[in-house]
Amino acid sequence: MKAVVYHDIGDIRLEDVPEPKIEDSNDAVVRITGSAICGTDLHMVRGTMPGMEPGTILGHEGVGIVEDKGRNVRNFDVGDRVVIGSTIGCGYCSYCRAGYFSQCDNANPNGPQAGTAFFGGPKATGSFHGLQAEMARVPFANVGMVKIADSVTDEQALMLSDIFPTGYFGADLAHIHPGSTVSVFGCGPVGQFAIISSLLMGAGRVLAVDCIDSRLQKARENGAETINFEEEDVVEAIQELTGGIGTDRAIDAVGIDAIHPHSAPAVALSPQEIEEFDLELQWAAPELLSHKDQAQRWQPGDAPSQALQWAVQSVAKRGSIAVIGVYPESMRFFPLGKAMMKNLTIRSGNCNHRKYIPTLMQIVSAGSIKPERVITQQQPIVSAIDAYRMFAEKKAGWMKIELRP
Ligand SMILES: NC(=O)c1ccc[n+]([C@@H]2O[C@H](COP(=O)([O-])OP(=O)(O)OC[C@H]3O[C@@H](n4cnc5c(N)ncnc54)[C@H](O)[C@@H]3O)[C@@H](O)[C@H]2O)c1
Ligand SMILES: [Zn+2]
Ligand SMILES: [Zn+2]
Numbered sequence: 297m298k299a300v301v302y303h304d305i306g307d308i309r310l311e312d313v314p315e316p317k318i319e320d321s322n323d324a325v326v327r328i329t330g331s332a333i334c335g336t337d338l339h340m341v342r343g344t345m346p347g348m349e350p351g352t353i354l355g356h357e358g359v360g361i362v363e364d365k366g367r368n369v370r371n372f373d374v375g376d377r378v379v380i381g382s383t384i385g386c387g388y389c390s391y392c393r394a395g396y397f398s399q400c401d402n403a404n405p406n407g408p409q410a411g412t413a414f415f416g417g418p419k420a421t422g423s424f425h426g427l428q429a430e431m432a433r434v435p436f437a438n439v440g441m442v443k444i445a446d447s448v449t450d451e452q453a454l455m456l457s458d459i460f461p462t463g464y465f466g467a468d469l470a471h472i473h474p475g476s477t478v479s480v481f482g483c484g485p486v487g488q489f490a491i492i493s494s495l496l497m498g499a500g501r502v503l504a505v506d507c508i509d510s511r512l513q514k515a516r517e518n519g520a521e522t523i524n525f526e527e528e529d530v531v532e533a534i535q536e537l538t539g540g541i542g543t544d545r546a547i548d549a550v551g552i553d554a555i556h557p558h559s560a561p562a563v564a565l566s567p568q569e570i571e572e573f574d575l576e577l578q579w580a581a582p583e584l585l586s587h588k589d590q591a592q593r594w595q596p597g598d599a600p601s602q603a604l605q606w607a608v609q610s611v612a613k614r615g616s617i618a619v620i621g622v623y624p625e626s627m628r629f630f631p632l633g634k635a636m637m638k639n640l641t642i643r644s645g646n647c648n649h650r651k652y653i654p655t656l657m658q659i660v661s662a663g664s665i666k667p668e669r670v671i672t673q674q675q676p677i678v679s680a681i682d683a684y685r686m687f688a689e690k691k692a693g694w695m696k697i698e699l700r701p
Contacts, residue, residue, distance in 0.1 A: 298701070299353045299429035300680045302416075305343035305583060306590025308354065310680055316425065316433035321368040324437030326360040326378060330454045331427045331677075331699045333687050335484050335551065336622055340418065341684065342596040343583040344552045345624050347418035355428030355699075356382035356415040357457040359450050362441075363431065369438045377450070378441040379657075380427060380434055381649035382458040384413040387439030398646040403436060412646040420625070427457075428680060430701045442653045445661040451674075452660050454698060455489075455667035460660075461652040462620055463489025463549070467497050468652075469618035469643040470545040474498035479534060479543040479610060480520065481603040482621060483511040485696040487549035488670050490620070491520045494547070496665070503537060505530055505606070507557070510692045514670075525606075526559045534610040542612035548604060551621030552580060553597030573599040580627045594688045601629040608635050619644035673697045 301311045316325055337354050339345035362376045372378065384404075385397030392400050404413035404422045416426020425433065434440055444453040463486055472478060478494045480487050483506035491502050495518075504520035506512050512522040523533045534543060556573060557563040565573075577584065580600045584591045600623070607617045608631045617640060635642060659665055672695045675683045686694040 297430035298677050300355060300677070302340065302348050302352045302354050303350050304590070305587040306341065306593055308341055308681060308684065310678060313353065313429070315431050318364055318366050319433065320435060321366040322436045322438055323366045324362050324369050324372065324434045324441065325364040326358070326380065326432050326434055327363045328358050328360040328427055328430055328432055328701060330359045330450045331355050331429070332357040332454055332457070333428070333684055333697045333699065334458060335486060337416070337684070338594065338688050339552055339622055341688070342553065342594045343587050343591045344581040344596055345418060345622060346581070346583040346626070347420055349419050349423045352416060352423055353425040353429050354416040355426035356417065357454060357459070358427030358432060359444065359453045359457065360432070365437065371438055372441060372443070377444040379444055379453040379456050379653060380415070380432070381440045381442070381461070381653055382414050383646060383649050384415070384422070384424065384435055384440055385650060386436050392439070395648055395651040397648040397650040414646070428677065428699055430677070440650060442657060445657055447661045448657060449668065451668040451671055451698060453657070455670060456653050456656050456660065458647070458649065459485045459670070460489045460656050460667050461649045462486050462647040463491070464493040464652050464656060465647040466490045466547040466549060466618045466620040467493035469620070469645070470494070470547050471616050472497040472499050472545055475500040476544040477501045477503070477538055478545040478547065479503045479505065479607070480547045480549055481505045481607055482549035483508070483515040484549065485670050486620065488514055488518055489667070490547045490549045491515055491518045492665060495519050503534055503543060507555070508690050511695060514695065525557050525563065529563050530606045531609045542610050542615065544612055544615050546607040546611045546615065546617045548607055548617065548619045548621045550603035552600050552623045552627060554599050554602040555597045556599035556602045573602070576600045576629045580624065580629065582626070595690070600627060601631070605631050608638070608640065611638070611640060614639045616641040616643065620647070671696045671698050674700060676700055
């Protein structure tokens, strides 16, 4: 079968690989009818999320049809249409039972303290083969898969595999109340769903920050007021738009590949600030620097803590920040002193997908949200490497790419 395989930083290939088989009584094998490329995949290809094992199939977003199942997958039948949650949880440990599926004690083969297990990720997450393939093995399939309602299309359900739940998780972590003013940093696919979810939870206003016009346009379509950080000072703009108070909540949907402003003189950085960001990169993403030429072709960021700094500076005193943008374990740069002096609450993490998918399936089924509007391209899996490139370069209009077999 065809699959997108990680070889090295900057080196991913479309290859023929053996089809997966049932290995455990909780497994299912799913014929993938749609998968997608995510900002998280880009961190791995760029080397800013280190530790990928060569030979790992990439991808953690997928929908498909159950092809085979182990004897303990008792809630599905061969032929069922399913969405696969990105993170893997056993469903029986105390964490899963409390809804913290991404902190499952049993799913990660590196042990209970190893943290989140997910498809197509680095060694520390279990080196599970991913979903950008024609077929996939789903461990703990009885827990991680959710049946797709008849009224929900594959495209809609694909958005429930990772990015809609993650945006919703971000809004949940941020503790949004009816009327809250929320800032969302990053208007990629995850940021779009953070905007949609904040409004779903009753936010009065959402201020969305990015530098890509087509993504800011999409954010406006989804109901946000937009700020382009290449054109104006983000913190000043947020102050101006909030009567000098700041936002109640901030959601970081950017992560380790954040960039700092480059163009407008009004927002130029001092040489010292640029030097500090260079130092952050050396500490947070050493593999990026040791593979500079390969990584540069995939447009890595240049300012790991930029979105976090803006969030801390622009949120109101006693406000909350939710960090859903992914940072590697090596990331040590957070403006804690400033956050402390403002009595901020910081919450972060990997989405507990399985906790949210059934509820979001109902919302989509009812027709009140049209998640497929975030998808901008549908490409055959044989064009996956080109599609990755367009997504990494943030080509106008290339925001969320569905890969089809
Ligand atoms: N926590 C989770 O469970 C989870 C799940 C899925 C994705 N993620 C993470 O969410 C993040 C976003 O994913 P995506 O698919 O939308 O990625 P993406 O790369 O498409 O989007 C990131 C966006 O941030 C913008 N950006 C860069 N620097 C910025 C800055 N300083 N301020 C504001 N915006 C800035 C970019 O222009 C881009 O539009 C990634 O870090 C991804 O790994 C986390
Ligand atoms: Zn994803
Ligand atoms: Zn568990």
